[in-house]
Amino acid sequence: MRHIAIVGSGPAGYYTAEAAVKKWGDDVRVDIFDRLPVPYGLIRTGVAPDHQSIKGVSRRYEKVALSDNVRFVGNVAVGSDVSVEELQDLYDAVVFATGAPNDRSLDLPGDHLANVFGSAAFVGWYNGHPQFAQLDPDLSGKHAVVIGMGNVALDVARILSKERCEFDGSDIVRHALEALCASNIHTITILGRRGPHQIMMTPKELGELMHLNKASPRVETVDLPPVDDDAILEPGLRKSVTLLRDFAAIPESIHGEKPITIDFDFFASPTALHGNDGKVREVEVERTRVEAGRAIGTGETYRIRADLVVSCIGYRSSPIEGVPFDERAGRFANDGGRILPGLYCVGWARRGPSGTIGTNRPDGYSVVDLVDEDLVGGSPKRGRSGFDELAAARQIDVVTFRDWQKIEEAEEAAAREGAPREKFTDVASMIAARGG
16 A cells, blocks of 8 residues: 655645556555645635636546545644654655745835735735735725736736626635725736747736726737737747737727726836835836847836735745755755655646646656656555544644535535635634534
């Protein structure tokens, strides 16, 4: 019997568990640990609440979770409730699938000012993550600046732009919905250091900006390269750039009909944040040019009004004591998924924040192949029975997948009209909803 511990219950964790069951069948026991009492990681707290079709992938993970040889071990923090060394003593392999839950630092003068947030925090706020549910951003100002040229920046801009009826069918949490519906923001500037040909935005997400009730996207024609230059782009990026050209062609009369403008400011690198009374008021920007794909400062600077700043420039994994960590890359130090004997990593914890949810599937299968190569002969380790004894001795309140199903039922029962659920935003409420 093989005993596998997976730390993290997001897509990478469940794809790894799925691969383990397919590889070893009844000869494996997989325990999936999560510090929260609820599973699915970024599916629950990272995917935009108005993208419910993407969240549907959790049904695949539920099938894995209900397998007899896989179990969810929620409300257990690896590193404090149980150490990595203890897991290694109990399990043949420990696989970190912890994702990259921390914001990459903006690291600019003034980034400490009030109403400046990283996207992990801001997205966590409107998605109800317990760590960020109390964030309480001030949306009373008129101007928001979103830093970044990826889909997360688009998510933030879109969520800031919607009116109440556009959230029908979403699972945005109530506190965020009320705050957004009372928002006074009417200009959202998306800042990108490079140009249209270097964006990381996909056509679907860009296209959504054309269908907002209150907002219209604006691109300056002067920022667009010659149309013929688009021919060298890969098809997805070419579609995205075509959408930017469509934005540039929107007549001023249309912009005048909608109260919110989403401005794309290309070749613009933020250099400092300025404020008064401790709160952000402006973003200082240096104009850039692109050489060999890199943004080069020109020395020309200007300022943009900003009552709210959300930085969407990437994420970092959380270091865990005793596990080698690559500080520069913001992920665990590894060789193709191997960290140390018996220690592995998958997903963003392995490669950094790149790829789609589906990218984690081959990642999970490849790391199980590595574990299979490294495990020789039978295992003397105790696996879950040993952990259960340890948990009982320490009075760790473990949340099972059946418990999670009760929490989920309670969230669905509390849903406002038209919403799939009303998420609990604190751990105590989640535990209470589990019942006795």
